[in-house]
Amino acid sequence: MKAFSNQFRLQPANRLAPRLIRRSKGDMQMAIEAKRSLRDAQLNMLQVARNDYLPGEAISLHAHEYHQLVVLRKGGGEMLCGERRCPLRGKHFYLIPPQAKHAFYFQEQSVAIDYKFRLYDEELAQAIRTHPSNGPCGGDDMADLLMWFQLSLEYAQKPERLALYRIDSGFKGTLLSLLQKSLRGAGQEGGRLRRTAGLYADFPIAVYMNEHLADKLSLVDIANHFGFHPHYIIKVCNDRIGKSPMQYLQEIRLEKAMEYLEETNWTVTEISERLGWTTSYFSRLFHRKTGTPPSQYRKKTLHPAKTDIWPGSESAAGQ
Numbered sequence: 001m002k003a004f005s006n007q008f009r010l011q012p013a014n015r016l017a018p019r020l021i022r023r024s025k026g027d028m029q030m031a032i033e034a035k036r037s038l039r040d041a042q043l044n045m046l047q048v049a050r051n052d053y054l055p056g057e058a059i060s061l062h063a064h065e066y067h068q069l070v071v072l073r074k075g076g077g078e079m080l081c082g083e084r085r086c087p088l089r090g091k092h093f094y095l096i097p098p099q100a101k102h103a104f105y106f107q108e109q110s111v112a113i114d115y116k117f118r119l120y121d122e123e124l125a126q127a128i129r130t131h132p133s134n135g136p137c138g139g140d141d142m143a144d145l146l147m148w149f150q151l152s153l154e155y156a157q158k159p160e161r162l163a164l165y166r167i168d169s170g171f172k173g174t175l176l177s178l179l180q181k182s183l184r185g186a187g188q189e190g191g192r193l194r195r196t197a198g199l200y201a202d203f204p205i206a207v208y209m210n211e212h213l214a215d216k217l218s219l220v221d222i223a224n225h226f227g228f229h230p231h232y233i234i235k236v237c238n239d240r241i242g243k244s245p246m247q248y249l250q251e252i253r254l255e256k257a258m259e260y261l262e263e264t265n266w267t268v269t270e271i272s273e274r275l276g277w278t279t280s281y282f283s284r285l286f287h288r289k290t291g292t293p294p295s296q297y298r299k300k301t302l303h304p305a306k307t308d309i310w311p312g313s314e315s316a317a318g319q
Contacts, residue, residue: 040168042121048152049114053106061103066118068096075110095133135182144174261298268294
């Protein structure tokens with residue numbers, strides 16, 4: 001049961017470097033239009049989709065001419081890829097190579113995000129083949145994957161020349177991060193907030209604010225906790241993270257609000273209370289920062305309509 005499909009049909013302009021993989025006729029037909037856009041030289045995104053599955057639902061055996069990354073946000077079941085069977089687990093990724101026959105069977109209500117892409121660099125493709133094709137999708141990588149997903153929605157509504165290049169190159173970096181961690185067995189299960197629990201995990205003030213998102217924290221509260229003057233707290237935060245403590249607190253609360261809207265059934269009022277805000281303030285702030293009211297953001301993220309970003313290119317990514 002597909003909730004929607006955001007499709008990226010652009011392919012790179014003519015690039016004749018010797019290490020590039022040969023393109024199909026379909027790719028060549030789009031090359032003229034692709035010259036108008038900036039794309040990554042090694043990887044191009046074709047399609048991004050959020051899919052919802054009910055218990056007992058299955059996807060029959062099939063294959064593609066491109067790579068497919070399936071990220072199971074929640075749920076479980078079983079996947080067949082070639083001759084190999086493996087369990088499907090929430091917060092895990094599954095990379096399917098071109099021409100590999102694969103099928104899915106879902107035993108639980110599941111939510112998956114599906115990324116279909118082409119590789120144009122043989123050395124990169126070979127390096128990817130040497131890494132495990134599935135593993136945990138840690139908090140920071142999941143947050144980045146959701147960011148490319150969200151950017152695709154924004155691009156569908158308002159195309160911008162640099163957005164596709166950003167999606168291509170950003171997704172490539174996240175993909176390589178997943179594969180490296182799977183090889184080391186280091187899939188991070190924590191750290192959902194990529195900026196907060198990731199980059200600033202060694203900064204006590206940031207950690208403290210992350211642990212007290214639901215509290216009605218003020219600058220004075222933070223200063224009293226650490227035993228410093230409020231002006232010193234502001235200076236330390238500006239030096240370390242480039243913004244005041246209250247700006248930072250607002251940012252991480254908004255990130256957490258997006259997570260709650262995407263992954264829970266809590267009402268806007270319940271989310272507001274969990275983030276130390278009143279409902280009216282949260283709604284105004286969220287709308288101002290994202291351009292969308294919280295309820296509309298949830299509806300758009302979970303149940304958006306199918307969007308063809310590149311007209312006349314239905315065959316680029318298939319099903």
